[in-house]
Amino acid sequence: MAAVEVENLTRSYTAARSASLFTKARGEARQAVKGISFDIGEGELFGLLGPNGAGKSTTIKILATLLLPTSGRARVLGHDVATEPTAVRRRIGYVAGGDRGLYERLSARDNLRYFAELHGITGPRQRRRIAELLELVDLTDRSDDKVEGFSRGMRQRLHIARGMLNEPRVLFLDEPTIGLDPQAARDLRATAAALSAQGTTVLLTTHYMHEADELCARIGVIVEGRLVALDTPAALKKGVSDRTVITVEVRDLTDRHEAEVRALGEVLSLAVTRGPATQVLEVQCADTGDAMPGLLGVLGSAAVSRVDTREPSLEDAYVALVSRSRAARAEADR
Numbered sequence: 188m189a190a191v192e193v194e195n196l197t198r199s200y201t202a203a204r205s206a207s208l209f210t211k212a213r214g215e216a217r218q219a220v221k222g223i224s225f226d227i228g229e230g231e232l233f234g235l236l237g238p239n240g241a242g243k244s245t246t247i248k249i250l251a252t253l254l255l256p257t258s259g260r261a262r263v264l265g266h267d268v269a270t271e272p273t274a275v276r277r278r279i280g281y282v283a284g285g286d287r288g289l290y291e292r293l294s295a296r297d298n299l300r301y302f303a304e305l306h307g308i309t310g311p312r313q314r315r316r317i318a319e320l321l322e323l324v325d326l327t328d329r330s331d332d333k334v335e336g337f338s339r340g341m342r343q344r345l346h347i348a349r350g351m352l353n354e355p356r357v358l359f360l361d362e363p364t365i366g367l368d369p370q371a372a373r374d375l376r377a378t379a380a381a382l383s384a385q386g387t388t389v390l391l392t393t394h395y396m397h398e399a400d401e402l403c404a405r406i407g408v409i410v411e412g413r414l415v416a417l418d419t420p421a422a423l424k425k426g427v428s429d430r431t432v433i434t435v436e437v438r439d440l441t442d443r444h445e446a447e448v449r450a451l452g453e454v455l456s457l458a459v460t461r462g463p464a465t466q467v468l469e470v471q472c473a474d475t476g477d478a479m480p481g482l483l484g485v486l487g488s489a490a491v492s493r494v495d496t497r498e499p500s501l502e503d504a505y506v507a508l509v510s511r512s513r514a515a516r517a518e519a520d521r
């Protein structure tokens with residue numbers, strides 16, 4: 188039996204429109220998850236990737252019994268999330284990135300005591316479990332300090348400890364490293380990997396491709412509520428192994444430059460990162476030799492400061508998948 192089974196899952200939201208002087212408040216149903224299916228094996232570390240608003244959090248919240256599905260089925264360790272939510276809750280942990288959900292005026296240990304009581308974990312078992320978890324997330328030294336003095340990384344590690352109190356066999360981590368500094372994010376990844384190595388099934392959502400590449404055995408990519416790819420990071424990268432990536436750093440990129448680069452016949456996809464002083468274009472193309480003259484021609488007036496070529500990464504595979512599926516959808520809608 189798979190630890191997580193998802194079959195044709197859908198979820199709609201009714202987006203409330205506020206009333207004006209002339210109109211009544213109205214609700215309009217929008218489908219956020221449009222029939223996705225996947226399984227996660229016991230002990231697997233599985234990543235769910237996708238652009239903002241793709242439906243990742245909605246999916247994870249359905250699995251964690253925080254939202255009901257509109258249709259389809261999802262089971263966690265054989266228990267249906269809609270009809271057996273208590274059985275599911277007993278076996279899972281859920282951790283979302285961000286600062287909320289801890290009591291600032293209580294110490295780390297007292298926060299864990301409070302949540303342990305809610306789980307019905309008491310007495311010597313509670314003391315032992317809390318000590319183990321403080322050790323796991325490296326907060327033993329700070330366990331009697333109030334949370335109000337904790338850094339973001341420490342809070343996030345305490346969230347993980349909180350999510351692990353009931354010894355969950357399945358742990359849902361929704362963007363757990365958001366806002367963490369590189370060292371804190373690295374520590375948190377190590378914690379997730381250690382939990383998976385000990386047999387905990389982990390479902391992780393993230394926008395950091397290197398994180399998914401480093402941690403996940405398999406990755407599902409969701410775009411606009413649909414699962415468009417499901418494979419190992421290596422296989423996803425192989426899907427774009429016939430491409431090369433040209434990275435061009437410029438100082439004066441305009442929308443017109445960007446549109447002209449996209450229109451070049453040799454350009455398969457483009458991602459732009461805008462920094463305070465420079466802009467970096469990551470251009471995927473089939474053949475560097477063919478693409479380079481046109482690219483440098485278009486960007487001639489954008490103050491080019493650096494040009495590199497490299498092998499495609501998981502991020503490039505992801506960019507290609509997202510732009511391919513958006514283009515296919517736009518074509519189908521025409």
Ligand SMILES: Nc1ncnc2c1ncn2[C@@H]1O[C@H](COP(=O)(O)OP(=O)(O)OP(=O)(O)O)[C@@H](O)[C@H]1O
Binds near residue numbers: 200201202241
């Ligand atoms: N409570 C809600 N009411 C109405 N619409 C919602 C609600 N929550 C989410 N949505 C919509 O559902 C869609 C999917 O949102 P979801 O949060 O699942 O995406 P996501 O992939 O987790 O995005 P992100 O990466 O930005 O966190 C979006 O269009 C979002 O606006």
